[in-house]
Amino acid sequence: MRKYIYSAIMLLALWSCSDDDNATAAPEPNITGGVTDVVKVNDGLTLNLSTDKVCYKPGETVTFAIDGNVPADAKVRYRKQSEVVGEQALSGSTWTWTAPEPDFTGYLVDVYRTESDGSETVLGTIGVDVSSDWTRFPRYGFVATFDATKTVDGVIEQEMAFLNRCHINGVQFQDWHNKHHWPLGGTRDNLDEVYKDIANRDVYTSVIKKYIDVQHSYGMKTMFYNLCYGALSDAAADGVKDGWYLFTDTRHASKDKHDLPDTWKSDIFLVDPANQEWQQYIADRNDDVYASFDFDGYQIDQLGNRGDRYAYDGGKANLQRGFTSFIDAMKERHPDKRLVMNAVSGYGTYSIALTGNVDFLYNEMWDSESQFSNLYDVIRDNDLYGRHQLNTVFAAYMNYGKESGEFNTPGVLLTDAVMFALGGSHLELGDHMLCREYFPNNSLAMSQELRDAIVRYYDFMTAYQNLLRDGGTVTEAGLTSSGDVQVAAWPPALGSVTTFARQVGDRKVIHLLNFMDADNLSWRDMQGTMPEPRLIEGLPLRLKASAKVNKVWVASPDWLGGAIQELPFSQANGEVTFTLPSLKYWTMIVVE
Missing domain, CATH: 3.20.20.80 (Glycosidases)
Known part of the structure; x- marks a missing residue:
């Protein structure tokens, strides 16, 4: 309608499953909600990546470029969600990759280096869309x-x-x-x-x-x-007939129109689209x-x-x-x-x-x-x-x-x-x-x-x-927090973290949206008063899960350039427990 008027990511080690309960052992959260014995994660990207196109057909060549100083030991990795589908050493500031054959698939590409302590630092990331349409x-x-x-x-x-x-x-x-x-x-x-x-x-x-x-x-x-x-207003001279218009009355005396300023070409008169x-x-x-x-x-x-509007013959x-x-x-x-x-x-x-x-x-x-x-x-x-x-x-x-x-x-x-x-x-x-x-x-x-x-x-x-955006079924998140942060199901509520979840194949995808400091529940933010939300770190979470869970990972556009972080977790008595590293505006949890 026209009125006209993270630089770093740690891939945290998976803890071995015990034979007794098929659970994955994890360290107990400390009293502040963090996880003990986890290597520090450094946040901050140093390389800007770009591609030559917005999307690619399967098998098409993707050309990447980097703005920034690329370390000699840098590597590039291609992921489809948590699956690594390719990796190579990086030399120079440009390189190419052949888009995989699966159509309508998204990938995250990250450039990273391995540090002396075995941790990884992500230097830059970019998304790639392989879609023929x-x-x-x-x-x-x-x-x-x-x-x-x-x-x-x-x-x-x-x-x-x-x-x-x-x-x-x-x-x-x-x-x-x-x-x-x-x-x-x-x-x-x-x-x-x-x-x-x-x-x-x-x-x-x-x-x-x-x-x-x-x-x-x-x-x-x-x-x-x-x-x-x-x-x-000059439409008649261009071949538009009076019998095509919409009217506000049954006797075609008053054409429907959209008023515009006098300094513009004309008001807009409406014809019957049928x-x-x-x-x-x-x-x-x-x-x-x-x-x-x-x-x-x-x-x-x-x-x-x-x-109510009418055609020339008076019919509605x-x-x-x-x-x-x-x-x-x-x-x-x-x-x-x-x-x-x-x-x-x-x-x-x-x-x-x-x-x-x-x-x-x-x-x-x-x-x-x-x-x-x-x-x-x-x-x-x-x-x-x-x-x-x-x-x-x-x-x-x-x-x-x-x-x-x-x-x-x-x-x-x-x-x-x-x-x-x-x-x-x-x-x-x-x-x-x-x-x-x-x-x-x-x-x-x-x-x-x-x-x-x-x-x-x-x-x-x-x-x-x-x-x-590729199907799935909306489902209950089944997520609660043992910390001080209130975690509540959709719809959003002020002073809480809102969850929204979908089952997508064998993955449960849970979104956490931070309304802890929101001043209203309108997306419009009419006067631009929405405050910056507090950063929530080390949030202990419990998830209802009757089936065996093999992996839990998170990603966020607010942290680590969207690169994934795999989380240690434990599963027992119908629940999976883990600690969320960070939530600013939005963090996505994927349970496989």
């Missing part, structure tokens, strides 16, 4: 300004290099078009070099083309934005777009629940059914192109998903869905509507009440932690970080601290995508 695990970004500032050498390249580092595999082009009903600037035979967008900002055709070229060089896919039913003549008309205009720009698909938008319009019809028509015209449609506050989600013609589900979140608990509700419903085949992307605008300054890092990271742990992703990264539904708005800036942390969060989501 980006929509299986969408990590969506955007671009929204196409004026002369983007013609300066290096600007677009620098922006897209950051999106590549964050593994953004799809990019939505917002406010790129000339008119909603005539998106192309000019005609396919005579493209305008420069034209005006809806807000009368300059759009350079050369900038759009360069963005697409640079994004494609990284393996990103490009999606052009437009409403499914928008027309400007009208077949309109569908043919806008599909023809999209033919022009695809003939002129190498877009990979269409990001369809809507404005949410409009209340069914917009949600109209969305279904519109999507089907767009897919029929361009079956090789991807489609995604916005569900504003959930409006039309079922109809959108039912088509089977959208590639993932996209929810723009507003006041009615402002609680952290609502994020799970949306993902649960989307999974049902999409028949367990479609992942969820949230368009969710952080610090919405702040007019200027920087994003509040704790608010952003806690929201991303919850979204990613639940299995969703967050539309937030683009030519700037997103703070409003009007995508060109860049009134809030990313601090370097947030920028660095975001890279780790997207590495984590990519590396562990098969545990986060």
Whole structure:
């Protein structure tokens, strides 16, 4: 909806199982909750890793580069979750790796060295996505300004290099078009070099083309934005008929419209998305777009629940059914192109998903869905509507009440932690970080601290995508703490650590989310007041487990670059006990 207005990781030794109880012996926790006789873990990465693309097909060559001083004894290791699938000595600052054959698989790659005491120090990490289709695990970004500032050498390249580092595999082009009903600037035979967008900002055709070229060089896919039913005031001159519109009355006297500032091109008048003549008309205009720009698909938008609206003949319009019809028509015209449609506050989600013609589900979140608990509700419903085949992307605008300054890092990271742990992703990264539904708005800036942390969060989501976003069954965590920290099941509660768990194959995946110091339970963090959570270390935990446990490991985007740490544990009397090394915002526990 557009209103427009850790440097180190210790792989802790597994303790031998006794024949008597099939349990793994572990040292007793000391009175502060730590584990005795464990070698110290040093935190702090010293190398920055990058890859040449956002994702790879099985068997494709992955090219890595390192920024930093690489020790002579450094090695590189490739992990699929806790399994080491490859390792090699590292010489130089660049190297290649052949992506393994399993499709739709995430890997964590770490560069490390072995110290004199036998411990390991991780120097740098990065996630790698081996997927032949980006929509299986969408990590969506955007671009929204196409004026002369983007013609300066290096600007677009620098922006897209950051999106590549964050593994953004799809990019939505917002406010790129000339008119909603005539998106192309000019005609396919005579493209305008420069034209005006809806807000009368300059759009350079050369900038759009360069963005697409640079994004494609990284393996990103490009999606052009437009409403499914928008027309400007001069639409009649361009062939839009009065009989196609939506009206607020049964006598077609008052066209439905979305008001915009007087300094903009026009208000937006709404047509009936189910009208077949309109569908043919806008599909023809999209033919022009695809003939002129190498877009990979269409990001369809809507404005949410409009209340009662009427077609020209006075019959009540069914917009949600109209969305279904519109999507089907767009897919029929361009079956090789991807489609995604916005569900504003959930409006039309079922109809959108039912088509089977959208590639993932996209929810723009507003006041009615402002609680952290609502994020799970949306993902649960989307999974049902999409028949367990479609992942969820949230368009969710952080610090919405702040007019200027920087994003509040704790608010952003806690929201991303919850979204990613639940299995969703967050539309937030683009030519700037997103703070409003009007995508060109860049009134809030990313601090370097947030920028660095975001890279780790997207590495984590990519590396562990098969545990986060690849099915599984929501289950009880069955986790309690014998310490002073309150550990409680979902949904979140202030002053506690919240757990959320899934059974994924033979692995139980438990997420710990730190709400100990949160000042509210809204993901929006409207005024940017969410405080930084306290660091919890050495937390003793007990887990209900009737089956034999073979391994317990943890990983966090907040610690050790997402690299895993295997934990000593004991199992007896239907419980597994272990000590959690660290929790800042989010730590994932995996029980195999």
